[in-house]
Amino acid sequence: MKNCPQCGQEIDKVEVADPTQNPVENCIMCGKETEYHFKDHVDFRTGYIEGAGQLCASCYRAGSSEGREMIVVPKSLIRDTPNNLDLGARIRKIFWGL
Numbered sequence: 001m002k003n004c005p006q007c008g009q010e011i012d013k014v015e016v017a018d019p020t021q022n023p024v025e026n027c028i029m030c031g032k033e034t035e036y037h038f039k040d041h042v043d044f045r046t047g048y049i050e051g052a053g054q055l056c057a058s059c060y061r062a063g064s065s066e067g068r069e070m071i072v073v074p075k076s077l078i079r080d081t082p083n084n085l086d087l088g089a090r091i092r093k094i095f096w097g098l
Ligand SMILES: [Zn+2]
Pocket: 027, 028, 029, 030, 031, 032, 055, 056, 057, 058, 059, 060
């Protein structure tokens, strides 16, 4: 009997994810498929941005650490703010924490 070094379960009893239930994640920047699947734990990934999603290796390498920083904007803010100028001002307030 051998145990998984990650989860400690017996290897024979570890369930293998069904690929149809665990599709590949696409890059949030370029849209290409990444090497990761939705159920892959984020602690074992490279290029995963919490609150945003997965980057492909190419987009991850292309950005500086500041260039990879993102903020999350509620969809309702975009839906409820039809004027682009007002939307920009509201997003800027979120960015600066005002
Ligand atoms: Zn990409």
